Amino acid sequence: MAAPLPQYLVRSFTIANQPQNATEQSVFYGPYFRLLYYLFGFESDFDIQQQFDSPIMAGDSIDVVATFTVELNQRPVMFFQFKAPGTFINDSKRKEADEQMRERFRDLKHRLAMPRIPAVSAFGTRLAFYEYVKATNSITPPAIPADPVYLNDVAPAGRWGYDVLEDAGIARLRQEVQNVIAMCQVSLNK
Numbered sequence: 001m002a003a004p005l006p007q008y009l010v011r012s013f014t015i016a017n018q019p020q021n022a023t024e025q026s027v028f029y030g031p032y033f034r035l036l037y038y039l040f041g042f043e044s045d046f047d048i049q050q051q052f053d054s055p056i057m058a059g060d061s062i063d064v065v066a067t068f069t070v071e072l073n074q075r076p077v078m079f080f081q082f083k084a085p086g087t088f089i090n091d092s093k094r095k096e097a098d099e100q101m102r103e104r105f106r107d108l109k110h111r112l113a114m115p116r117i118p119a120v121s122a123f124g125t126r127l128a129f130y131e132y133v134k135a136t137n138s139i140t141p142p143a144i145p146a147d148p149v150y151l152n153d154v155a156p157a158g159r160w161g162y163d164v165l166e167d168a169g170i171a172r173l174r175q176e177v178q179n180v181i182a183m184c185q186v187s188l189n190k
Contacts, residue, residue, distance in 0.1 A: 004170070005165070005170055006038070009035055013164060013165055016030070016124075017125055021084075024084055028082055028124060029068075035164070036068060039174065039177040045072055046071065049069045049070075049071055051067045051068075052065070066082045070180070073113070076108045076111055078180050079120075080122060081100055081101060081104065084124070085124025085125070085126065087123065088157070091153055093123075094159070097121050097128075098143070100121075101119060101130050102139060105139055112134055116131055116133045118179070123160055125164045125165050126162070127164055127172070128160040128161070129172065144156075
């Protein structure tokens with residue numbers, strides 16, 4: 001069984017995860033920023049870069065895309081993107097989150113120093129895990145194409161099957177981070 005999160009992180013996520021914050025993604029920036037430094041270490045060589053993009057979406061609505069990129073020697077080794085938890089029930093918001101993850105991989109793949117880069121899409125505390133593998137130029141989970149006739153779910157809710165406040169969720173996240181740290185150590189020792 002994985003070690004639980006320290007209480008200060010549990011409190012931070014619990015405060016952010018209140019019903020009045022259902023449509024506000026920014027309340028999760030602090031808890032995730034703290035979590036990333038906790039997992040990667042405050043005194044390590046990893047940096048957490050914050051980026052906020054405001055692409056114009058269909059209908060001229062603005063959706064801020066918040067990305068935290070973990071870097072080593074100014075090279076991306078993992079990233080996180082965030083959405084408000086209350087928008088999770090909307091198929092269109094999950095589709096948008098999935099597309100934005102794939103776009104971020106496209107933007108980062110030329111800067112990679114490692115053979116793979118894992119990533120996390122978060123709706124509040126719900127987590128979906130992604131990965132880009134440089135050698136095969138592939139992303140998992142694979143994209144689900146839209147059906148030309150039927151309205152299919154191209155980003156199923158089950159994809160976000162982990163929760164950072166649950167044992168399985170933090171265990172999976174810790175494993176991903178440990179894999180990144182080990183991959184970076186091997187690469188640096190070559």
